[in-house]
Amino acid sequence: MAPADDHPLPRLSRAVMRAEAAIGGILVAAILFLLLANVVSRMAGRPLIWTDELAVHLMVVLALVGASLVIAMKGHMAIGVLPDRFGTRGRVRLALLADLSVLAFLLVLAAILWRWFDLPGLVRAGSGAALAEQSFNFIYTDPTNTLGLRKVWFWLALPLTCATALIHCIAALHGDLKALQS
Incomplete structure (x- = not known):
């Protein structure tokens, strides 16, 4: 039997984590560049x-x-008082409970995002403008104030983040269950 680290779930989670770290670095650099460009252009x-x-x-x-x-x-904030009072098995059970709570939150978020993005409604309506007219859902038509872009391009980070967080959460649950078995 292969160790838990050789399972595809943790490997996928680590690959996604590396991509997220790279994207995060690129975003930090882009934000820094934008803020510096703003300062220089205002001074000029x-x-x-x-x-x-x-x-x-x-x-x-x-x-x-x-x-x-x-x-x-x-790495989210945690209070260590309760886990410190349990033995190893109790800490694993508590981690499982925490990961199940995160999973429940992410599934609720996914349902909300599915409803908000309303892809079936968009397909039926034929366009974002028609969807907005029929349902008052302006997600595909709401523009940014100065960029001239649709905000949906930025809001797409929500379902993508939900999907990647689900990958990490399911990998953590897999690890929790493996730890309970040993």
């Missing part, structure tokens, strides 16, 4: 007003990527 008397908005949207995407990455690293 010709402000680039769109840099603020793009930086804010990229910060939100960075936060979402980071949230998924932290799930993979099991």
Whole structure:
């Protein structure tokens, strides 16, 4: 029998984690560049007003990527008083409970995102404008203030983050169950 690390779930989670770390680094560099460009352009008397908005949207995407990455690293804040009172088996059970709670949250988030993005409704309506007219769901038509882009391009980070966080959570659950078996 192969060790838990050789299972495809942890390998996939680690690969996704590496991609998220790389994307996070690129986003941090892009945000830094945008903020510096904004400072320089304002000092020159010709402000680039769109840099603020793009930086804010990229910060939100960075936060979402980071949230998924932290799930993979099991790095979210935790209170250690309760786990410290249990033995090894109790800590594994508590980790399983925590990971099941994260899974429940992510499944609820996935259901909300499915409803919000409403792909079947979009297909039936034929366009984002028709969907907005029929259902008052403006997700595909709402523009950014200064960039001239649809906000949906930034909001796509939500379902992507939900999917990657689910991968990390399922891999963690796999590890929890393996630890309970040993």
